[in-house]
Amino acid sequence: MNNVDQPREHYLNADYGIKSWLLTTDHKRIGILYLLLITFFFFIGGAFATVIRLELITPAGDLLTSDTYNKMFTMHGIMMVFFFLIPSVPAVLGNFLVPLMVGAKDLAFPKINLLSWYLLLIGGLITLYSIIAGGVDTGWTFYTPFSTTFSNTHVIGAAVGILIAGFSSIFTGLNFIVTIHRMRAPGLTWFRLPLFLWSNYAAAIIMVLGTPVVAVTLVLVALERVLHIGIFNPALGGDPVLFQHMFWFYSHPAVYIMVLPAMGVVSELISVFSRKSVFGYKFVAFASVAIAVFGFLVWGHHMFVAGISVYSALVFSLLSYLVAVPSAVKVFNWTATLYKGSISYRTPMLYAFGFIGLFTMGGLTGLFTAALGIDVHITDTYFVVAHFHYIMVGGTVMAYLGGMHYWWPKITGRMYPEGWARLSALVIFLGFNLTFFPQFVLGYVGMPRRYHAYPPEFQVLNVMSSAGASILAVGYVLPMVYFLWSLRYGKHAGPNPWGATGLEWQTTSPPPTHNFHETPTVTREPYDYEALPEGGFDA
C-alpha cells in the first residue's frame, strides 16, 4: 500500500473524447458529470445571492426594481435547493462512492443513472431558460394563488424544470436503494456498511417516497395556469392551504435529503481522522433511518400561522420535537468519537468540525421554530432564513466540501494543497457565521423575509450580513482554484492516503473502470483501524 503503484489504466484514461463522457454508464464518470453540472448551478445560484446581498446593503430598494429583486431570491432558492443542494452529496459523492463502498462494479441500473444526469441537465436548462426569458417571481415555494393566478412570470417553465429534476432525484434514490440491497460484496452485512451508505440509503427513501408528491403538486400548479381548473384557487372553490400541505410533504423531508448524506460524510471524516470507530455505530445508523421516517411527519410546522387547525398544529409541533432526538444523538456520538482518539487536523476534519458546530446551531434554532408560540413570531422572518441556511449551507455545504477534499485523491488520484485548503475552510467558517448569525437577530427583531426594501433600523445587521457574504464568496472560489491546480500539480495519491477502512480505499486511485481488480470480500467490522498496517499514510 505504498503510494507508488499508480495504475496504468483507470476510469479517467480508459477512454477519451466527448462521447466517452456523455454516453458513459460508469458511475464514477457520471459522478464527475454531476460535479461539473451542479458546480455550474451553484455559481449561478451564488450569483443571485450576491445580487440579493448587494441590494440589502441599503434600506431603500435602490439597486434593483422590486420585480427584479423578487426574481433574484426566487431563482436563488430554486437553483440552490433543487439543482445544487438536493443533488450535491448524493449525486456527486454518492454516485462515485456507493458502488465502490458496497464492492460492486456499478450501480444496479447504470443507464438509468445516466438518464438521471440528463434529466437534471434538461430540468436545469429549462429552468435557466425561464430565467433568461424573464424569470420567475413566486419564491421557490410557489405559494398559490399567487403562483397560479397572479404572477405573470415564467412559472410553468420553472415548474416543469423542477418536475424533470425531481425525476432525476427519484431515479437516483431508486438506484441507491436497489444497489445497497442487492449488490453488496460477500461478507458486507448491513452492520458492516459504512455510515455514509446508511445515511444515503435513508436519504434515498425520502427521494423515492417524497419527490412524487411535489411532482404531482407542480403538475397541478402548471395545469391550473394552463387550463381553467381551480384545485388550489380560492376564486374557483379551491384551497390554497392544501397546496402548502402537499408542497411541504416533500419540501420538509427534502431538507433531510440534503443533510442526511452530509451527516454520512461527517461520520466517515470524524472516524478516519480520529482513527476510531464511530461511537455507537448502530445508534448513528438507526438515527439516519429514524430521521428519514420522522421527517415525513412534521411538515405542518411550516404552516403554524397559515390557517391550519390549532389541534393539527399541536400534533405537528410535538412530532417535530421527536425528530430533534435522533439529530441530537448523532451530534453527541460524533463528539464522543473524538474521546481518546488520535486526532488529525487535516482539511476534511476541519470541515467536519465546522459541520458539527454549524449544524448544532442550525438544529438547536430549529427548537425555536418548532415551538408553537415562538414560531408565530419568527416564521417568515430572517430568523427562519438564518436557521435553514445554518442547516443547508452550514451543514450540507460544509460536509460536501469536506467530502470533496477527503475523496479528491480517490476521484482524481491527486492530493489537494493542504495549506490553501485549511485556509479556505477557515474563511468559509468565519464568512458563513458573519453572514448568517446577524440574520437570527434580524429575524427576531422583526424583519420579514423576501423584503426588497426595509426600515432603516435594520441596516447595520444587514450590512454585517452582506460583508460576511463577500468573505464567504472568496471562501467558495478558493477551492475551485486549487482543485483545478491540483489536477496538474497536486501530489500523486496512493490508493489509501488517509489509512481509511472503506472498500473504496482498497482499490487504486483513481479506480479502474470496473472498480476492483477482483471482487472484495469483507471479513471485518467497519472502521477497524487495528487491522490496517501501521503507517504508510500521511493523514
Add this chain to the structure above:
Amino acid sequence: MSEKITSPATFIVIFAALLMLTGLTTGIAYVDLGVFNPVVALAIACTKAVLVVLFFMELRHSSRVTKITVGAGLFWFAILIALTLSDYLTRWWPT
C-alpha cells in the same frame, strides 16, 4: 431462486372474481346505504387491488424486501392522508 409459475386456471378464477366485484360494486352504488356507500365501494376496490397485487403481480412469490417496499408505500400514503386530515377534520373544533 427458482421461479414459481402460476397456472392459467388461477388467473382465470381471479379474473372472473375481479369482473364479479366490478359488477357488485356498480350495483351496490344504486342502493342507499347512507355513509356506508363509500365504505363498501372502497372496501371492494381494496379487495380487487389486493387480488391484482397478489396474483397478477405475483407479490405472493416476491422477496421479503419487495413486500416491505409495498407496505412502506402504503404506509407513507397513509401518513399523507392522515396528517392532512388532522388539519381539515379539526379546523372547526373550538379553541
Add this chain to the structure above:
Amino acid sequence: MTHNESSVLQVPNLQSHFGDMAQQKESASFGMWLFLVTEIMFFGGVFCAYLVARLQHFTGFAAGSNHLDVVVGAINTAVLLTSSFTMVMAVHSAQVGRRRSIIFFLILTLLFGSAFLGIKGYEWHDHWEKHEVPGPAFHFDEPNIAASNAQLFFSFYFAMTGLHALHMVIGAGLLIWMIIKAYGGGITADYHSPVENVGLYWHFVDIVWIFLFPLLYLISRKH
C-alpha cells in the same frame, strides 16, 4: 444477493456489473416495485387533494359525480381488467417460453388498453359537448347546487383521468416495445424480466383505475 465473479462469462443478456442472472432479475424486479411505490405517492397526492376537496364541497361533488355515466365506467373497468388478464397470460407465456402466444397476448393487451382509452375519449367528448369541461364555457344547472363546486369536481375528474390516461399511453408504448422485442426472439423462458416488469407497470395502472372508478363514479350515487 451477493457478487459472484465466476459466473460472469458467457451468459447472454447478463449485464457485466451483475454477478449472475438471478441477481440481475431480482434487482430489476425490485427496482420496478420501488418505482411503482413512487407512483403510489404520485397518484396519492391527487387522491389526497380529491379527498380534501370532496370533504369541503360535498354536495357539488356528489352532483358532479352524478353526471358521469356509471354504465360506461363499469364497462371500461371490465375492459381494463381484461387487459390485465391478457397481460398476465403474456407473462405466463413468456415464463413457459411460447413466443407466439407471448406476442398474441401482448397484442390483445394493447387492443384492450386502446379500447379503454377510446371509451375514455368518448366520455371526455361527451362532457365537452355538455359543457362540463372546466373553463369559461362550463355550464352546470341544478337546483341547490353551486356550479363552481361542480366545476371543481370536474377539474379533479379531468386531472385524475388525464394523468391515468397518460400512464396508459406510456404503458401502450412499453407494450409495443415488448411486442417488437418478443418478435425478434428477445424474450425467452430464460430471460423475460422485461415483460414481467412491463406487466407490473400495467397492473399498477389498472389498480389506479380500480380506485378511480368508485371514487369518481360510484360513491356519490345515493345522497
Add this chain to the structure above:
Amino acid sequence: MWDNLPLFPAQASTLASRTDALLFFLLAVTSFFTVLIFLMILFFAIKYRRSRHPKAVPIEGNNALELIWSFIPLMIALVIFVWGASVYFSYASVPKDSLQIYGVAKQWMWKFQHADGQREINQLHVPVGRNVAVTLISQDVIHSFFVPAFRVKMDVLPNRYRTTWFNATRTGTYHLFCAEYCGTSHSGMIGEVVVMEPGDYERWLTQNGEGSLASSGEKLFRHYGCISCHRADTGQRGPDLAGLYGKQVFLSDGRSLIADENYIRESIVDPKAKIVAGFQAIMPTFQGQVTEDEMTELVAYIKSLKRMPLNVNPDADIPSPEMRRRNPEVQPAPGEPIKVPNR
C-alpha cells in the same frame, strides 16, 4: 436601545412578554448545549491531537450513554413543546370581549375598518390595555398580518375570514408588516399600528367617524335588495337573519353548522353552497358585485342583528336533522328564525 442596531424588538403586548419568556428559556438551554458541544470538541481535539496521542483507544460505544443523551433532549423538548403550545393557545383563542376591527388585505395595502365606521389605510389605531380582535380577509393572494412588537402574525387568506387578537400594553407606534410574500411590492405592504390611551382613542374615533360599520351594512342590505327576501314579517323566500350569528343552522342536506363570518360570506358569494333547510336555492350569487369592503359591512350588519324577542324560545328542543327529514312540521316555517337553545 441603539436606534441603528436594535437587538431586541419592543415588547408591547401581553403576548410579547410570554413569547419572550419562552425565548429566553430556549436561549439558555440551547446556549448551554452549544457551548457544551463546542468546548468538548475543542477539548478533545487538543487533548487527543495526533502529536500527543498517536494511538487511538478503540471504544465501540456505550448503551447507557446513548439512552441518557436520547432521553434528556427528549424531556427538554417536551417541556419546550408544552410551553410553546400554551403560548400558542393564548394566541389562537380570541377573547369574547374583544374590540372588533375588520380589515382587508390586498396587493399591496392594508385597509382597516372600525366598528364605528372609521376607515384607515396602512394604519391601525387601537386603544392600550384592551383586547382587540382583528378579522382579516384577503382580496387576492395570501398575505400575513405581522406586528413584531406584539409577537403576533397571521396569514390572511382569500375567501376566508380569520381573526387574530392582541392586548397592547404600551402606547406608541409599531411596525405592521406583510410577512407572506405577495408579489411585486411585498416589501411596500407595510404600515403602522398606533397604540393610544383609551381617551385618545375615543377622541380619534369621533373625529374620524363616518357612521358605524353596521349602519353602512344596513344601507348595502337595502341597496342590493337583500331586504326583499330576508325579513321576518312577510318573507317567504329567504331565511330571516336576525340572531343568526353564532347559532346553529340546519341545512337541507341534513348537516348543520354554526353560523360564523365565513358562513355568512359564503352564503353571499355562493348561495347554493349551503341551503338552509326548508328553503329553495333561488338567491343569485353576489360574487364580483360586492367588494370585500362592502362584504365586511354586510357581515358586520348581519352580525349586529339581534333576535326579536317575539320569536325567541330558548327552551325549544332542537329538532335533529333525522327528525326534520321525517316530519316536515318540525322545520321552522320559512322566514321564521331558526330556533336553537343558547349554547
